[in-house]
Amino acid sequence: MYQDHVRSTFPHVWSRDSLFRSHEFEWKLTQEERETLKFVLAPTDTGRQFHTVVLQGSRGIGKTALLRKLMLAWSDGSIYQDRFSYVFYLCCREVRQLASTSLASLISRDWPHHSTPLADVVSQPERLLFLVDNVEEMSGDMAGPPSDLCSHWLEPRPGKVLLRSLLAKSLLPAAFLLLAVTPQCRGELLSGLQDPSVKTVLGFSRNSKKLYFGSLFSNKRRALEAFQLVNRNDRLFSMCQNPILCWLVGTSMKQDMDRGRDVALTCQSVTSTFISFIFNAFTPNGAAYPTQQSQEQLKNLCSLAAEGTWTHIQFFNQEVLGRNGIGDTAIPTLLDTKVLRCRAPENLYGFPHKALLQFCTALFYLLQHPSAHPNPAVQCTRTLLLTVLNRNRSSILLGLFLFGLLNERERQKLDAFFGSNLSRQRKEELEQLLQNISGCADFHPQVDFLVLFYCLSEIQDDVFAGQVMACFQELNLTFLSSSDLGMAASYLKHCYNLRKLCFSIQALFRGEDPRTYRTRQNFLYWSQICSVLASSEHLQELQVVDSSFTEPTLVIFCHQLRQPGCRLQKLMMNKVTMTCEKLAFFEVFTHNPGLKYLRLNRMALSWDDMKLLREALNHPMCGVEGLLLTSCHLSEAAWELLAQVLISNCRLLYLDVSINILGDAGLKQFCDALRHPSCRLRSLRVFECLITAAGCGDLAQALVSSQDLRCLQIGSNAIGDAGVKLLCEALVQPSCHLETLGLQICGLSSACCEDLAYALTGSRTLQDLDLSCNALDHNGLAVLLAAVSHPGCALKVLRLKHMELGEETQALLTAVQERNPYLRVISQ
Structure with a gap:
């Protein structure tokens, strides 16, 4: 009786807000949908049975239609007939507005007669299926103490409490739930559910789109013509994955066909399709123009x-x-x-x-x-x-x-x-x-x-x-799809004044079959994108972030970097993986002397990679002056290779190996290289490299011996007061030419301020000192500020953490700055 009632009544109720005008297609499950639903509530391969299944999908993707089709298919005995005795459809938007109701009342309202056999319905809860739609309407309702929940199907409660009780399995815990929700609300919802399984509703497949066009057009030839035209427009065809948009596109084309218009123009773009839909809606039949x-x-x-x-x-x-x-x-x-x-x-x-x-x-x-x-x-x-x-x-x-x-x-x-x-x-x-x-x-x-x-x-x-793209000198592109690649290939050529480019290709090419049309098309797009590296006369800086290179994509990329027309000066690779031999990458620097700056950040570099890098840096055609190997998991053996580069490559002026396990042993190899007469390094950054006070002895000797080193950043290393003392002894030596010293987060106390004051008054070159994020009190800072006021002090910039400066210290600092207008104290 209930099944007959569902089959005869529900389509008429639901059709009031129907858009499709094609009821047969709207109410009948396709074969694909049947196959999907067959597995949605079935046990897993391991025999695990989920009693709550969440169907997530964007608005309009077809979740409601799928639930309604399922219910009608159950009512005519074509699905789940042996699995569930009763299936009930609940709309959260409607139920949560009820001031007071019970589950029994909700079940009874859809019964064909007044006398609902409630005892029979709930006697086997494991044979009940509740289809709960618009669960995103429960946003904010799922929180609350368990005491608020009801546990009996006759108990009257506010609609939103009743729904929460059903979803949380306080009511009929053995019953099955199939929930429809938008992805935005899924996280909050899942926290209130018991052991849910999450499935994604993808909308119309290619076959479903074709079937729908066939149901929309009475003339099958016209239906095929319209479908083929949409199929040629990737953007429109993708939109038709959404049933409502498929209806809108198909309706636009059908109306234009009926009015004798060229439908090829209707679907030439997304905008033209929507213009046709709107203008047809507001133009009376038979009229050329609207009223x-x-x-x-x-x-x-x-x-x-x-x-x-x-x-x-x-x-x-x-x-x-x-x-x-x-x-x-x-x-x-x-x-x-x-x-x-x-x-x-x-x-x-x-x-x-x-x-x-x-x-x-x-x-x-x-x-x-x-x-x-x-x-x-x-x-x-x-x-x-x-x-x-x-x-x-x-x-x-x-x-x-x-x-x-x-x-x-x-x-x-x-x-x-x-x-x-x-x-x-x-x-x-x-x-x-x-x-x-x-x-x-x-x-x-x-x-x-x-x-x-x-x-x-x-x-x-x-x-x-x-005209538009000529306005931009910097671009940041993240390629998420083949379509993104195609767009970039088409419009990067218009960026005539491009000076800086940052892009991410992530895993677009990983695991693709090079024989397929889509993959070949992607490689063509990639070649066109990379050609900008050699054709753009103003492009000087390239950043590649969060990307994965396969061998073909790396070869195409490096080929353009090696071209004579490539004018890049800076190349920065951040969190980049290369699932292939890196020879092609490092050979770029032996063919492009214009590349002056190389940054490799968060890249796992092996021993073989480091050997390739050493060979490239030592090549006579290599013009790299600044090298960063930051957070690259470098091994102990890597420091020997880099030390060799410092000696043999007089062009390398800046080196940053921060956030690697350099340690005192690795630092010693660097220091030995710095003391070599052929080393021309001007800046060394070893931030967060597990260096201790013991390593500062070697570093102090290097500071005295190096004729070129001007900047040393050793912050975030536990060198302590003892390490600073060794460095200060080197700073006062006439042969030390250091101008910038970074000692932030080095575990310093005020005990080292006397040594620092000694260095400040004795050094003729030190101009920038960073002491931020160290535990320096007022007395220690007073000693430092007295030193910077000394006539022999060359310091121009002193960096301190703002929280270190109390009122008394701030007053002292103000007085010092008034006496020395050339000194800048930066409170970070």
Whole structure:
């Protein structure tokens, strides 16, 4: 009886908010969905049975539709018929609004007759399946003491407490739960569940998209034509993974076919598809142009969208609609055209998908001035642009629409629809905004330039792209997909004034089959990206971060670095792995004498790697002057190789081996090299290298013997007062030419201040001393400040930690600075 009721009643109830218009497709499980559901609640290979399964997926990806299809399939006996006696569908949004109810009441409300056999229903809880939808609505409700939960199915409680009790297994713990939730709320939700299994809903597969197009078009030839056109546009085809967007794309094409338009133009870009959908919705059947009333309705809809974007509200009450010019008489029309949908029972209205809201928001900025919006939360175009280009890519579609609406062909449609010529003016304003923000120092770390590339691709104007990208001298790119590679390959060539490039390729090429079309395409994109290294006449600095190179990608990369046209001076590799022989990489430095600075940070370098590096640095064509091997897990044997380089390579002036286990033994090898007459090193940084006071004896001898060493950074090593004493004895020697000394976080006390004062008054060269993050009291600092006031002291910069300076010390410091205006004390 219950199954018959579900089968005959529920589709009519659910169809009230249906968008698809194709009920057969909406209510019937596809074969792929059947295969998926077959394993969702099945025991694992080890026999483990999960009683709570979480289906996570973005809004509109099809979670609700899958739950509803499952319930109807169970009702007609085609799935889980031998597994579950009863299946119940609960919507969190509806249930949590109930002031008081019980699980028995919730079950009874969907029963076909008044007398529900409740005792029979709950007698075998292990044969019950609850489909719980919109669980993200429980955000904030899952916290609370266990005493708040109810444990009996007849016990009346507030709706949100009842739901929490069911999810936490306080109610019917043996029953099965299948929950639908958005990924953003998954973390909070999981903490309140007992042993859940998490599955991801991916939306329409390629076959599902094809089936849907077939159900949307009555003419199969037209359906195939439309599907093939969408299949050729990667961006549109990817969007159609979302069922609602698949409906929107298919509807746009069907309506244009019905009106005799060229559908190839409809799906030429994402923007053109949405323009067709919106313009068809607001143009009466048989008419070439909209009425003035339709134009106003669309402008009001765009105003509503802008408010929703900036207030982060997706569903609006009638007061908000009215504030944006949408009165009671306009609502039925907007519902009929499917640009708005009603959410019962709250009587709220919203866009069918966030993408449509973002399209209408972009259109608002072309049609109206944001300062005139009735809600002050709506921001100016500049703020919108910065939001669009933010690195989290959450508003990338809004950016695509904002730029895409300025495409020449789409601008003509806009001007014809609204009878104005605003779009050309907006294009010039957008270019000016991009030029202005390109010079902002705070802009570059926050922007995702790949988003900008995607936006430029939507406008399809190479001249405009060149004008925009010529404004930027620095780019930071993170390649997350093949599409990202393609965008960079297309638009890096427009960056005529590029001086600094930072990129990350992560694991895009790892494990790919080089015989596949996609992999070959990726290698082509990668070659085009790397060609910028040799073709850009202004590019001087390259940073590669958090990346993984396979042999083919490394060979392509290094080939461009070796070209005569490569003008790079700085190459920085941070957290980069090379799953291959590194010979090609190190050979770059034997062919490109223009590379002066090499930084290898957080790279695991083996003994063989270090030998290759030594050979490269000793090559007569190598021009490297500054070398960093920071946090590279260097072994003891590596120090001998680097010491040999210091002796044989007179071009190497700066060496940083911080955050490695150098120790006193490794330092001794460096010091022996520093004392060699052919060593020309000017700066040595050994920060956090496990050096003790014992190592400072060798270092002191090197300071006295080296003719070129000017900077020593030995911070974050436990050298203590005893180590500083040895260094100070060297600093006063006439043959010591050190100018900068870093002793931060070295375990120093005020006992060493006398030695430091002695060095400050005796050294003719020391100009910069860093003592920050050491336990120096007022008496010790008083001794130091007395020394810096001495006429023979050459110090110009003294660095101290701010917390070390009490009122008395601060007063003394102020007096010293007044007497010595050339001294800068920096409190970090």
